[in-house]
Amino acid sequence: SNSAPTPSPLRRPNYIPNRISDPNYVRIFDTTLRDGEQSPGASLTSKEKLDIARQLAKLGVDIIEAGFPAASNDDFEAVKAIAKEVGNAVDADGYVPVICGLSRCNEKDIRRAWEAVKYAKRPRIHTFIATSAIHMEFKLRKTKEQVIEIARSMVSFARSLGCDDVEFSPEDAGRSDKEFLYEILGEVIKAGATTLNIPDTVGITVPTEFGKLISDIKANTPGIENVIISTHCQNDLGLSTANTVSGACAGARQLEVTINGIGERAGNASLEEVVMILKCHEGMSWEVEEYTGLHVQPHKAIVGPNAFAHESGIHQDGMLKHKGTYEIIAPEDIGYERSNEAGIWTPCLRKRLEELGYELDNEQLENIFWRFKAVADQKKRVTDADLRALVSDEVFQP
Numbered sequence: 001s002n003s004a005p006t007p008s009p010l011r012r013p014n015y016i017p018n019r020i021s022d023p024n025y026v027r028i029f030d031t032t033l034r035d036g037e038q039s040p041g042a043s044l045t046s047k048e049k050l051d052i053a054r055q056l057a058k059l060g061v062d063i064i065e066a067g068f069p070a071a072s073n074d075d076f077e078a079v080k081a082i083a084k085e086v087g088n089a090v091d092a093d094g095y096v097p098v099i100c101g102l103s104r105c106n107e108k109d110i111r112r113a114w115e116a117v118k119y120a121k122r123p124r125i126h127t128f129i130a131t132s133a134i135h136m137e138f139k140l141r142k143t144k145e146q147v148i149e150i151a152r153s154m155v156s157f158a159r160s161l162g163c164d165d166v167e168f169s170p171e172d173a174g175r176s177d178k179e180f181l182y183e184i185l186g187e188v189i190k191a192g193a194t195t196l197n198i199p200d201t202v203g204i205t206v207p208t209e210f211g212k213l214i215s216d217i218k219a220n221t222p223g224i225e226n227v228i229i230s231t232h233c234q235n236d237l238g239l240s241t242a243n244t245v246s247g248a249c250a251g252a253r254q255l256e257v258t259i260n261g262i263g264e265r266a267g268n269a270s271l272e273e274v275v276m277i278l279k280c281h282e283g284m285s286w287e288v289e290e291y292t293g294l295h296v297q298p299h300k301a302i303v304g305p306n307a308f309a310h311e312s313g314i315h316q317d318g319m320l321k322h323k324g325t326y327e328i329i330a331p332e333d334i335g336y337e338r339s340n341e342a343g344i345w346t347p348c349l350r351k352r353l354e355e356l357g358y359e360l361d362n363e364q365l366e367n368i369f370w371r372f373k374a375v376a377d378q379k380k381r382v383t384d385a386d387l388r389a390l391v392s393d394e395v396f397q398p
């Protein structure tokens, strides 16, 4: 059926409440409700945001960026509601997601973010300022020294409000001077930042370059060993997933992603592609698709309806012999049924026919298969009634 299954937890069975103690733990930071909502044409009601936040928590996402509280009253109220409800729903394992609010580097935004997230058990303020030459000169009209001073004092201001989890992002880091990045990041660490997020804001880097950016920051920023390095990769060149994975290999321990990869312009790295944690995020994918009106293309990796559809005869034949021939992920792991009922024709023609009560030899099966292919070329979905007709043609033909 097309109804979304209830997501089951994404997190590992041996979940460790204090994740910070494990140096290899990679945190998933979901920004569907903030950067994702910045997708052209997508806007979410407060109720939809709360629903999505509940699902993200069920999925076991570590940090939920719930919105940009200073952007509007609606955004503020939605973040607050999420902080109050989802940010306090501690489960039996002691898990409760961090609830994060975005703010520019100014007191008004930061105060607003804190007013919204402070109700959560684990609140976070995420503040950002641009560090690339083009942004500093034309957008901010500030010198490097001024930008460092603003970043340092605003991180310190966020901490002074009582928030002990502050994330800092040098916007457009992908196009920023590296020496400048080491300097500003070192200063915000001293001021109390706990996570340093490295955004490739315009999605211009390639994986080797982005990985090197992360490892250079790791090697050259004073005090970096005390904080978490994070990635935030936009998808303008279609490389956001590859860049994110490259960042993780280079030492990033927080990855910023969105469900279905939605976000500004060409979007962000998608949660399902990046983490490949396969339990039932299909349900979330459908919910985000429905609420935002942004449709998942058929060939979208992991969650697209074609992701497990094997069309060619050679592939179907291989799949009948061993599923590993053409599938590296089991459709069941993300909630798809191995059945044409879900709109996915997986290679189990034989199995489906058996389920319908037919016992056929190999020759009959092969004949049916070729007719099935002909029907499938003409119709979007081959139904059980079509299969029965194909069997009856084969078995009862004169």
Ligand code: KIV
Pocket (backbone or CB within 6 Å): 035, 128, 169, 171, 172, 197, 199, 200, 201, 202, 232, 234
């Ligand atoms: O793309 C970007 O630079 C951002 C930051 C605010 C993290 O969304």
